[in-house]
Amino acid sequence: MSDISYLEALEVSKVFGRRNRSKTAVDGVSLSVKAGDSVGIVGESGSGKSTMARMLVGLLPPDKGLVAFNGDDVSQLRGKQKSDFRKDVQMVFQDPYASLNPRMTIFDQLAEGPRLYRLYDGEQRLRAAIEELFMSVGMSLEHLNRYPREFSGGQRQRVCIARALAVQPRILICDEPVSSLDVSIQAQILNLLKDKVSELNLTLIFVAHDLAVVKYLCSSMAVMERGKIVEQGDSDSIFTNPIHEYTKSLLKAIPTPNPIAERERLSRAKVQ
Amino acid sequence: MLSSRPILEISNLSIDFKTKDGAERKVLENFNLRLYEGQRIAVVGESGSGKTVMASSILRLLPEAHSSGEILFKGENLMLATSRRVSEIRGAEIGMTFQDPLSSLNPIMTIGDQVSEVLRIRGVSKKEASDRTVVLLQELGIEDAPSRLNSYPYEFSGGMRQRVLLAMSVIASPSILIADEPTTALDVRVQAQVMATINQFTSKRNLATIFISHDLSVVAGFADYVVVMYAGRVVEEGPVDEIFYRPAHPYTRGLLDSIPSIDQSSEKRLNSIPGVTPEPGQRSHGCVFRDRCDRAKETCSTKAPELLTTGEQHLVRCHFPLLPLSISKSKG
Numbered sequence: 001m002s003d004i005s006y007l008e009a010l011e012v013s014k015v016f017g018r019r020n021r022s023k024t025a026v027d028g029v030s031l032s033v034k035a036g037d038s039v040g041i042v043g044e045s046g047s048g049k050s051t052m053a054r055m056l057v058g059l060l061p062p063d064k065g066l067v068a069f070n071g072d073d074v075s076q077l078r079g080k081q082k083s084d085f086r087k088d089v090q091m092v093f094q095d096p097y098a099s100l101n102p103r104m105t106i107f108d109q110l111a112e113g114p115r116l117y118r119l120y121d122g123e124q125r126l127r128a129a130i131e132e133l134f135m136s137v138g139m140s141l142e143h144l145n146r147y148p149r150e151f152s153g154g155q156r157q158r159v160c161i162a163r164a165l166a167v168q169p170r171i172l173i174c175d176e177p178v179s180s181l182d183v184s185i186q187a188q189i190l191n192l193l194k195d196k197v198s199e200l201n202l203t204l205i206f207v208a209h210d211l212a213v214v215k216y217l218c219s220s221m222a223v224m225e226r227g228k229i230v231e232q233g234d235s236d237s238i239f240t241n242p243i244h245e246y247t248k249s250l251l252k253a254i255p256t257p258n259p260i261a262e263r264e265r266l267s268r269a270k271v272q
Numbered sequence: 273m274l275s276s277r278p279i280l281e282i283s284n285l286s287i288d289f290k291t292k293d294g295a296e297r298k299v300l301e302n303f304n305l306r307l308y309e310g311q312r313i314a315v316v317g318e319s320g321s322g323k324t325v326m327a328s329s330i331l332r333l334l335p336e337a338h339s340s341g342e343i344l345f346k347g348e349n350l351m352l353a354t355s356r357r358v359s360e361i362r363g364a365e366i367g368m369t370f371q372d373p374l375s376s377l378n379p380i381m382t383i384g385d386q387v388s389e390v391l392r393i394r395g396v397s398k399k400e401a402s403d404r405t406v407v408l409l410q411e412l413g414i415e416d417a418p419s420r421l422n423s424y425p426y427e428f429s430g431g432m433r434q435r436v437l438l439a440m441s442v443i444a445s446p447s448i449l450i451a452d453e454p455t456t457a458l459d460v461r462v463q464a465q466v467m468a469t470i471n472q473f474t475s476k477r478n479l480a481t482i483f484i485s486h487d488l489s490v491v492a493g494f495a496d497y498v499v500v501m502y503a504g505r506v507v508e509e510g511p512v513d514e515i516f517y518r519p520a521h522p523y524t525r526g527l528l529d530s531i532p533s534i535d536q537s538s539e540k541r542l543n544s545i546p547g548v549t550p551e552p553g554q555r556s557h558g559c560v561f562r563d564r565c566d567r568a569k570e571t572c573s574t575k576a577p578e579l580l581t582t583g584e585q586h587l588v589r590c591h592f593p594l595l596p597l598s599i600s601k602s603k604g
Contacts, residue, residue, distance in 0.1 A: 044459040152548050182318035182486065187530035187544030194541070209459060212532040216542065239534055253464040255489035257528055259512045262493025269468035 006203055007056060007089065007171055008032040012065035013227075014051050025051040027227035028065065033171070038197060038204040040214030040221035040235065042250070048227040053175045053207045057091045087117050090164035094176035096156035100148040106159055107144045110134065113167035130166065137162045137192060154185035158192065165196060171203040172196075178213065190216055211254060215239060223247045278344075279447055279480055280307040280330070280366075285341035287325055287334070289552075296338075297552035299325050301504050303341070307448065310478040314491035314512070316527075317501035320549045323484050326501075327450050330482075331368055332358050345448075363390045367441030371453035373433035377425040383409075384421030387439045394444065408439050413469050431462035435469060442473070449474065452484040467494060488527060492516060497585075500524050503549055503560040506579060510586030520588040520595040522565050559591065567592045 014026040026048040033039050033056075043049040054060040055067055058074055067074045069085045077085055093099040101109055110130045113119075120126040134144055137158045148156055157177060164172060174193065178186040194217055197204050208214050214221055215235045222232040223246065231244040242248045255262060287300040300322040307313055317323045328334050330343055332350065343350040345365065350358065362368075370376045378386055387409065388401035396404075402421065409417035412435045425433055434454055442449060451470065455463040471494055474481050485491050491498065491512075498515040500508045500523065508521040519525045529543035547564040550556075559565070562572040571591050579589045581598040588595070 044461065154548060182549075183488075183527055183530045184318060184545040185548065187532075187542040188546070190532065191542055191544055210532075212534045215534060216532040249461055251534070253461040254534060255464070255467075255487070255492065256533065257489045257492055257516055257531055259492045259495075259516050262489070264493075266468060266471045266493040269464065269471070 006033055006035045006037075006070065007205075008068045009052070009056060009062075010065050010068065012052075012055055012062035012067060014048075014055060014060060015063050024227050026055065026062075029224075029227070029229055030065075031056075031222055031229065031232075033203060033205055035170070035203055036201065037220065038206065038218040040218035041205065041207045041224060042209065042211055042214050042221055043224035044209055044250075046226070047224040049207045049209075049224050050175050052224065053091070053173050053205065056205060057089050057173050058085065059091070083117070087113070087167050088170045090167060090169035090172055092157070092160050092164050092172065092174040092177045094179060096153055096160050096180070097148075099160055100156060100163075102148055105145050105147060106134075109159070110144075110163050110166045113163070117167055119168065133162050133166060137165075137196075138188070152185075153181050154189060157181065157189050161189075161192065161196065165200070168200075169202070171205065173205040173207070175207045176209070177206075179208065179210070186213075193217060211239075211250060223250070278306040278308050279346055280305070280482075281342075281344040282306075282326075282330070283342045283344070285326065285329065285339065285343065287322070287329055288338045289336065290338070291553075295553065298555070299337075299504050299552050300329075300339075303506060305482075305499065307480050307482060309447070309480055311497065312474065312481045312483060312495050313497045313499060314483045314485060314495035315499045315501060316485055316488055316491060318486055318527075318549060320503060320551065321501040322504040323501050324452055327368070327452050327482060327484050330450060331362050331366060333368075363441070363446065364394065364444040365446050366448045366450060367444070367446040368450040369434070369437045369441045369452065369454050371456050373430060373437050373457070374425065376437055377433060379425055382422050382424060383428070383436050387436060387443055390440060390444050404443065405439070408443055409435070412439050412473065413465070414439075429462075430458050431466055434458065434466050438466075438470065438473070442477075442479070445477075447480060449479050449481045450484070451481060453486065454483075455490060456486070463490070470494070488516070489531060500527070503555055504552065505560060505589065506587075507561065507590070508586075508588045509579075510583070514583060514586045518583070518586075518595060520582045520586065520593040521561075521590050522567050522592075522594065523561050525594060526564075559589075561590075 009029060009031045011028050011030055012026060013028050015022050015024050017023055029052060041049045041052055055062050061075060074085060107130060111126055114126055120129055131141055139158055178189050181189060206214060206217050218235055220233060221235050221238060222229045225246045231238060231247045238247060242251055282303060282305040285300060285303040288296045288298050291297055303326055315323045329339055384402060384405055388405045391401040391404060406417045414420055414432060414435055455466050458466060483491055483494060495512045498512050499506055502523050508524050515524060519528060526545035530545060532542060545564050550560060558573040558575060559577050562568040577589045577591045579587045582588050582593060582595045
């Protein structure tokens with residue numbers, strides 16, 4: 001077992017709500033993500049995929065089971081180890097409007113993490129590093145001292161990606177990072193993520209409802225339905241040879257920009 | 273299939289909004305559309321393209337906008353009609369559904385009352401309105417419709433709410449349905465079911481439909497004719513197969529290339545369109561797409577391209593289109 005997992009969920013469960021009106025969002029799920037993996041978690045709304053992501057990054061404690069980072073239970077981490085975990089595992093959220101602080105300049109938001117972890121010697125080096133990073137996500141330097149409200153959704157998502165990368169993480173968890181963006185902007189952000197993952201050798205956990213998007217970025221994926229993983233494996237083989245009925249029905253429902261095939265499908269569809 | 277006269281004919285429709293500082297923001301410029309009986313037109317574009325503003329203005333839902341042009345419904349100019357007349361047309365002649373089913377439904381009114389209200393306002397008896405509501409809800413795929421009449425919107429799932437909205441917009445048997453992003457908020461499997469419902473319903477009634485979407489894939493199987501909009505203008509339009517298989521505008525090509533495909537190898541990069549859509553007010557002279565276009569040349573910044581013919585019913589607004597232009601000029 002030299003092959004140590006970077007991040008691992010062991011039989012994690014999460015229940016929301018009071019006893020008589022409770023809902024099990026994640027139900028005993030295990031998932032192991034090794035260094036350099038790119039793993040997709042796909043499912044529809046209510047499948048538990050976002051709850052899963054939040055537990056992996058440590059934003060939600062699991063009710064049962066545990067999340068392990070480099071073999072250690074995340075909930076037991078203290079001191080340096082805990083701070084390493086928080087730095088090494090970063091997250092990009094779905095809504096770039098809600099996930100930036102409206103009253104802080106972009107620079108201050110990008111510098112907050114590196115300052116906390118004392119990544120750079122002196123303000124000058126910090127600024128140089130942030131500037132380089134900021135340009136590398138496709139933004140121009142004159143925007144660095146502005147506020148989030150001055151940017152479009154796509155630009156804000158670039159800022160959020162830059163903020164996550166600013167602390168030099170090893171694992172990037174993205175929860176539906178492109179689902180609120182226009183198609184042409186979506187493609188830009190997907191390409192940016194793809195480039196950054198390979199350039200920085202990042203481990204990627206990508207949560208999305210869109211299987212085609214997940215396939216574009218992830219070599220393997222886990223399909224979730226009602227809090228459980230129903231199918232898991234190599235992306236290509238899940239697409240070419242899905243086993244579980246739920247995966248099949250998801251794949252069958254994806255519309256494609258192909259009028260001939262789509263007309264055929266619509267004419268066969270039953271109205272239930 | 274196409275009868276000689278369109279039931280809806282929009283000519284030179286332009287819409288401006290005044291900002292607080294008094295500046296005018298053009299959000300739609302010289303829009304033209306002809307909708308024939310039973311025809312399905314998809315209007316596709318990203319945020320800020322003007323698609324929703326266009327659709328809303330057909331039923332005069334934008335009182336604060338300054339609009340010019342002509343909207344002829346069965347020969348009657350809706351731009352000049354009295355508000356009373358427009359109220360009669362809403363629902364009865366032209367039905368409209370909106371993107372967000374939850375905010376479009378009244379949370380404290382039962383489903384049955386909301387759907388049958390359209391009929392009750394027009395003097396249909398309570399019994400008959402309720403009967404017709406049940407029949408329609410069943411046809412639109414709501415199981416056990418009689419017992420669901422007394423349910424409230426919160427008791428329905430997103431897909432079911434969208435079916436209720438659809439029922440409200442078609443219960444008075446309009447001749448046109450305007451559907452504004454009806455499946456956008458839905459999960460992919462529910463989206464497929466709702467599309468199948470809309471498809472079956474509109475074809476059975478031969479209902480002319482304007483379907484607004486940001487997603488080309490969603491309309492691929494449904495539409496006969498596709499209008500692609502960008503920054504307040506039509507950049508390309510034509511029969512659905514032409515638009516998807518032989519796009520002529522670099523923007524349409526770019527949109528199609530931006531969609532990740534499940535068949536595509538993941539090693540291949542997506543051909544994304546660089547840059548962002550210019551805001552109204554920042555749209556300068558020349559072609560609105562030129563800053564994002566890899567085919568742009570000097571002409572594109574000095575002269576605005578016209579909408580010209582490139583094939584059978586296929587129009588494109590580009591100085592350097594991907595397909596050759598026909599010699600004869602269209603009226604676009």
